[in-house]
Amino acid sequence: MSSRRHRRERNCKRRIERRLRRRNWRDQPKPMFKASNVQYGWSDRNRGMNAGGLGAMHLVAQQTGLAAAIDGDLELLRAHLPYHESDHVLNLAYNLLCGGTCIEDLELRRNDEVYLDALGARTIPDPTTAGDFCRRFEVQDVEALMETVNRVRLEVWRQQPASFFDEAILDADGTLAPTTGERKAGMDISYDGVWGYHPLVVSLANTAEPLYLVNRSANRPSSEGASDWLDQSIGLCREAGFREILLRGDTDFSQTAHLDRWHRAGVRFLFGMDAMPNLVALAESLGRGDWRRLDRPPRYEVQTEPRARRENVKEQVVRDRAFRNIRLQSESVADFGYRPGACQQDYRMIVVRKNLSVEQGDEALFDDVRYFFSLTNDFATPAAELVLLANRRCNQENLIEQLKNGVRALRMPVDNLVSNWAYMVIASLAWTLKAWYALLLPEDGRWAEKHRAEKYAVLAMEFKTFVNAFIRLPCQIVRTGRHILFRLLSWNPWQHVLLRSVDALRQPLRC
Numbered sequence: 001m002s003s004r005r006h007r008r009e010r011n012c013k014r015r016i017e018r019r020l021r022r023r024n025w026r027d028q029p030k031p032m033f034k035a036s037n038v039q040y041g042w043s044d045r046n047r048g049m050n051a052g053g054l055g056a057m058h059l060v061a062q063q064t065g066l067a068a069a070i071d072g073d074l075e076l077l078r079a080h081l082p083y084h085e086s087d088h089v090l091n092l093a094y095n096l097l098c099g100g101t102c103i104e105d106l107e108l109r110r111n112d113e114v115y116l117d118a119l120g121a122r123t124i125p126d127p128t129t130a131g132d133f134c135r136r137f138e139v140q141d142v143e144a145l146m147e148t149v150n151r152v153r154l155e156v157w158r159q160q161p162a163s164f165f166d167e168a169i170l171d172a173d174g175t176l177a178p179t180t181g182e183r184k185a186g187m188d189i190s191y192d193g194v195w196g197y198h199p200l201v202v203s204l205a206n207t208a209e210p211l212y213l214v215n216r217s218a219n220r221p222s223s224e225g226a227s228d229w230l231d232q233s234i235g236l237c238r239e240a241g242f243r244e245i246l247l248r249g250d251t252d253f254s255q256t257a258h259l260d261r262w263h264r265a266g267v268r269f270l271f272g273m274d275a276m277p278n279l280v281a282l283a284e285s286l287g288r289g290d291w292r293r294l295d296r297p298p299r300y301e302v303q304t305e306p307r308a309r310r311e312n313v314k315e316q317v318v319r320d321r322a323f324r325n326i327r328l329q330s331e332s333v334a335d336f337g338y339r340p341g342a343c344q345q346d347y348r349m350i351v352v353r354k355n356l357s358v359e360q361g362d363e364a365l366f367d368d369v370r371y372f373f374s375l376t377n378d379f380a381t382p383a384a385e386l387v388l389l390a391n392r393r394c395n396q397e398n399l400i401e402q403l404k405n406g407v408r409a410l411r412m413p414v415d416n417l418v419s420n421w422a423y424m425v426i427a428s429l430a431w432t433l434k435a436w437y438a439l440l441l442p443e444d445g446r447w448a449e450k451h452r453a454e455k456y457a458v459l460a461m462e463f464k465t466f467v468n469a470f471i472r473l474p475c476q477i478v479r480t481g482r483h484i485l486f487r488l489l490s491w492n493p494w495q496h497v498l499l500r501s502v503d504a505l506r507q508p509l510r511c
Contacts, residue, residue: 052475186417406463
């Protein structure tokens with residue numbers, strides 16, 4: 001970073017810190033908001049936009065070779081009049097990164113002259129053209145697009161340190177994507193009466209990247225086809241160089257017909273199992289010495305002085321109105337050998353026994369004991385650690401929530417199952433570009449520890465937080481003969497990370 005740029009950033013930071021510093025205010029005679037005589041006018045020379053971070057995301061797409069790979073692998077357009085396949089794909093992804101929530105928001109982008117200048121584009125596809133592009137996809141085209149993105153993903157992973165490849169944790173889960181439409185081909189009604197689709201999400205837990213998204217009708221089972229997509233994910237991680245691979249899933253993803261094959265291939269698995277009567281009987285037959293108390297670590301460490309917890313309002317309402325309430329008293333864990341009916345060898349069954357108290361008002365009615373099971377081929381790791389590892393699968397629920405309500409990739413805006421599948425994969429690129437942006441942040445040099453902490457803080461950000469920190473930056477766009485200058489007009493605490501990332505992205509990736 002140049003000394004001049006560093007000095008400007010430091011001055012901006014000092015000015016805002018000076019304004020926000022703690023002080024003992026006197027009683028103010030007037031409100032804080034004192035602006036008056038507000039007027040608007042036109043600027044003929046200085047033009048700006050509020051999504052200045054888009055330039056950095058476009059650098060990610062360029063430097064990783066994503067745009068070129070899409071144009072090389074997708075053949076959906078007979079003639080490029082005037083757009084290429086990568087223009088359509090990035091157009092939809094950039095719309096979501098800039099705060100758009102649906103295809104119709106493309107109309108705002110294409111009528112923003114500064115936005116077009118920032119991308120060096122004369123024009124971009126309108127909403128109707130974007131929807132028509134999604135309808136051009138066949139199943140093999142959507143699969144080709146996912147493989148293209150994953151091939152580029154390998155290049156991003158190769159920029160990571162050696163410790164990154166210790167173990168890949170692959171999660172699989174299904175989620176309902178409801179729609180109020182009535183003429184969307186392939187939609188159906190789910191088990192709980194919701195109309196829509198039922199996408200399958202296979203993701204890498206290490207980085208919260210969706211590796212494969214598969215659209216299905218809402219009436220399909222959650223685990224349908226999961227083994228095939230898990231196999232492809234295993235192959236992807238093997239190609240990347242991960243030394244260990246772990247598969248995780250809830251009770252719908254036990255996949256017992258494939259466990260022997262994965263075990264022989266050296267893949268670890270940890271799948272939930274339904275509390276079937278035979279498993280409950282085996283758990284109840286265990287002796288007292290087989291059980292060990294399960295102590296869960298605190299959710300977070302208090303960095304300052306511990307504070308008294310506020311009153312649990314919900315708990316008090318439940319007691320006052322004598323609602324039936326279930327309270328956890330203690331947890332124990334044990335394990336035993338078990339062979340599923342579709343397997344040829346024994347595996348390790350981890351069982352958690354929850355001792356519950358059923359109460360009504362202030363009275364305890366009776367005690368209840370419930371069992372939760374997980375099947376694994378890991379015979380070395382302590383059972384308690386495997387329980388916590390299985391519980392961390394819930395992080396995929398956070399990823400799905402981000403894809404649904406952060407990125408809004410599961411809105412199903414087109415007219416059939418495959419076209420909505422295509423939109424889902426394209427829209428999820430907004431989240432993928434965010435993950436790649438974080439992974440490509442350099443973490444070496446004098447401040448390696450600080451840079452590494454910033455890198456993983458960006459990687460863990462929710463989509464809205466990332467957009468506010470790195471995309472919604474007021475910028476003046478200056479076009480010259482040789483480059484497009486994004487001139488920052490304000491400061492925020494993440495600006496130094498943005499500038500450092502741009503310096504890194506302007507260099508070619510390490511082979």
